[in-house]
Amino acid sequence: MGWWRGLRERIKKRQPLRKYTSFKIGGPAELFIEPKNFTDLQLLLAQAKKYKKRVFVLGAGSNILIHDRGVKAIVLRLNSGVFKKISFCGNYLELGAGVLLSRAIFLATRKGLGGLEFLSGIPGTVGGALAMNAGIPDKHIASLMEKVTVMDYNGKIRLLKRKEVNFTYRFSDLAKYIILSCCLKLKKSNQAQIQKRIREYLDYRRATQDLTYPSCGCIFKNPPGDSAGRLIDLSGLKGRRIGDACISEKHANFILNLGQASARDVLKLMVLIKREVKKKFKVTLEPEIKIWQ
Ligand code: EPU
Secondary structure, three states: HHHHHHHHHEEEEEEEEEEHHOOOOOOOOEEEOOOHHHHHHHHHHHHHHHHOOOOOEOOOOOOEEEOOOEEEEEEEEEEHHHHHOOOEEEEEEEOOOEHHHHHHHHHHHHHOOOOOOOHOOOOHHHHHHHHHEEOOOEEEEHHHHEEEEEEEEOOEEEEEEEHHHEEEEEEHHHHEEEEEEEEEEEEOOHHHHHHHHHHHHHHHHHOOOOOOOOOEOEEEOOOOOOOOOOOOOOOOOOOOOEOOEEHHHHHOOOEEEEEOOOOOHHHHHHHHHHHHHHHHOOOOEEEOOOOEE
């Protein structure tokens, strides 16, 4: 462990990751650290490169399935002050990558700034949301982004404008960097109306999605012009269970962890879903979640 130099005190070995994920599934990280600042992060990346260690960044853990064996990698969680900064400048909102979307929505609403409402109920961080271009079918976080500050894996910090980033449905090429912060453009809006829109989005989620058991949200991306949930539902798979992993009765694109589900159970269910949907509709579903192994 000598190679960690100044970070030795704070690096944890074999840290269980399950508690950092919304699925409550996953084995340990070989090494786990919450860097305090950009210098920490640069030092870590340099050491990871030198010793050929993979680096994974954990946001709110709401869109990942971590293998039961865990990951042979350094797992970073951007949870300290510098990664959680929030500042307003007129209609612009500057957010650290570790800020929760719910917090950003709350503070923007208090300032009478709208635009983020459609992200209500998504249990992610700003960095995670940008990395996967989170949103709902017709609105994505990319539409609000003006600029993003990232660090490449050589430790170099860059400021990218919106047009320098490639965003498509549930994809951004920001995933090749570590996202540090971003600037979103919002619009002045009536506070009561913002709150009403938030309530509507949350009500729709509660009515259509099972939020009572640990899950990862939607497991598969929607195929063009359709809904993966609808196809899985029509394949008669609601309620199918492997171990403690179960396809939700409420929304078929949700796999629920009923208690002690393993990553293996979830992966088996995913294989079953893909096979049945392919057989019935000739559609190949692509995972929306990230799988760490
Ligand atoms: N449907 C069914 N059966 C189901 C689920 C859905 O028939 O089991 C039908 C619905 O009745 C509706 C259509 O499929 O006609 C679309 O369903 P829904 O409005 O729930 O939207 P979705 O396309 O399944 C998307 C996002 C969700 C987001 C909702 C709400 C993806 C993969 N999913 O779901 O995002 O919350 O819209 O706007 O894009 C996530 O990304 O994790 C996620 C949950």
